[in-house]
Amino acid sequence: MGVSFDKADGSLWLNFDVQPKADATSDADRADKLKDPGFGRVFTDHMAIVRYSAGKGWHSARVESRANFPLDPATAVLHYAQEIFEGLKAYRREDGGVNLFRPDANARRFRNSADRMAMAPVPEAVFIEAVEQLVQIDRAWIPGGEGSLYIRPFMIANEVFLGVKPSSEYIFAVIASPVGSYFKGGPAPVSIWVSENYTRAAVGGTGAVKCGGNYAASLRAQAEAIERGCDQVVFLDPNEHRNVEELGGMNVFFVFEDGSLSTPPLGTILPGITRDSIIALAREAGKTVREEAYSIDQWRADAASGKLKEAFACGTAAVISPIGKVCSAKGDFTINGGAAGDVAMGLRKKLVDIQYGRAADTHNWIKKVL
Numbered sequence: 218m219g220v221s222f223d224k225a226d227g228s229l230w231l232n233f234d235v236q237p238k239a240d241a242t243s244d245a246d247r248a249d250k251l252k253d254p255g256f257g258r259v260f261t262d263h264m265a266i267v268r269y270s271a272g273k274g275w276h277s278a279r280v281e282s283r284a285n286f287p288l289d290p291a292t293a294v295l296h297y298a299q300e301i302f303e304g305l306k307a308y309r310r311e312d313g314g315v316n317l318f319r320p321d322a323n324a325r326r327f328r329n330s331a332d333r334m335a336m337a338p339v340p341e342a343v344f345i346e347a348v349e350q351l352v353q354i355d356r357a358w359i360p361g362g363e364g365s366l367y368i369r370p371f372m373i374a375n376e377v378f379l380g381v382k383p384s385s386e387y388i389f390a391v392i393a394s395p396v397g398s399y400f401k402g403g404p405a406p407v408s409i410w411v412s413e414n415y416t417r418a419a420v421g422g423t424g425a426v427k428c429g430g431n432y433a434a435s436l437r438a439q440a441e442a443i444e445r446g447c448d449q450v451v452f453l454d455p456n457e458h459r460n461v462e463e464l465g466g467m468n469v470f471f472v473f474e475d476g477s478l479s480t481p482p483l484g485t486i487l488p489g490i491t492r493d494s495i496i497a498l499a500r501e502a503g504k505t506v507r508e509e510a511y512s513i514d515q516w517r518a519d520a521a522s523g524k525l526k527e528a529f530a531c532g533t534a535a536v537i538s539p540i541g542k543v544c545s546a547k548g549d550f551t552i553n554g555g556a557a558g559d560v561a562m563g564l565r566k567k568l569v570d571i572q573y574g575r576a577a578d579t580h581n582w583i584k585k586v587l
């Protein structure tokens with residue numbers, strides 16, 4: 218049993234009971250799986266898991282062999298989708314150590330997501346400890362080079378009850394998946410489809426939190442993008458279908474002729490940690506960054522006039538993806554001749570160099586795990 222006690226500052230702390238897997242993957246099998254892991258299909262040997270029940274609070278913190286969850290068919294998450302998640306990465310440094318990038322920001326956002334979804338908040342120290350414990354025990358799974366270990370903390374409502382109310386029981390768990398270099402030979406520009414029929418989030422809704430339901434609701438629009446021959450969907454604002462919001466799972470930036478950047482303001486979009494980091498890095502480099510609404514009509518006009526030089530999407534998984542082409546019912550237009558732009562690629566390199574420990578961490582973003 219994981220023992221819980223209060224730290225001196227009053228925050229909850231849990232001791233994780235670590236039970237290494239008896240028949241862990243052999244070095245040869247793991248090397249084979251790490252050759253070309255793709256994204257999200259290969260998993261490490263272990264998971265971290267913590268349970269919550271009303272009255273008892275968070276308890277039974279364990280790191281154990283990755284295994285199925287037994288779920289009663291009436292488990293609340295299966296019916297009312299009370300579920301949230303996070304995504305962050307562990308990076309192998311050249312000296313063999315391991316970096317996490319801004320795990321405190323993920324812990325804070327996870328707490329905000331829990332609050333919006335009426336779920337029990339996971340104390341930030343427990344969130345970070347669960348991530349670190351898993352990274353430590355599964356460190357052999359962190360690919361070298363430009364690969365990384367994608368870490369997926371998540372929480373589900375675990376009460377067996379069909380009544381509509383916040384669950385009295387939760388499971389918080391962390392799993393991890395090695396991912397290769399997202400792009401071989403640099404990121405290829407993506408094409409995006411402007412969804413005019415579907416929106417991602419409404420004012421007062423759940424757009425700003427990382428809940429699975431947002432993704433479920435985005436899949437039809439994403440399928441439409443694929444049908445139109447595009448890689449990704451971009452959503453417009455829910456009221457007027459005018460201002461650009463974000464992609465299904467990435468934020469978006471625009472780069473102008475005068476060197477300035479703009480990105481849609483927070484509100485109904487997901488407050489990306491990559492977005493926040495890019496704003497900081499661009500401002501530090503002396504660039505003006507505006508957080509302001511930008512309409513699809515203006516985007517089209519600025520691309521035609523040459524005022525807009527680049528556009529790119531950003532998020533933890535792909536870091537920065539240049540947007541080469543925008544497709545919509547009103548016609549298509551290209552950006553920067555369909556090629557990756559210098560500003561996007563420069564910011565990408567800066568960020569990735571910090572993540573892998575190749576550049577100075579002047580913002581205190583790196584947490585060394587090993």
Ligand SMILES: *Cc1c(COP(=O)(O)O)cnc(C)c1O
Nearest residue numbers: 466467468487489490491532533
């Ligand atoms: C996770 C996510 C992002 C990117 O957030 P990061 O913290 O940068 O990974 C952007 N949009 C949506 C909808 C997301 O779920």
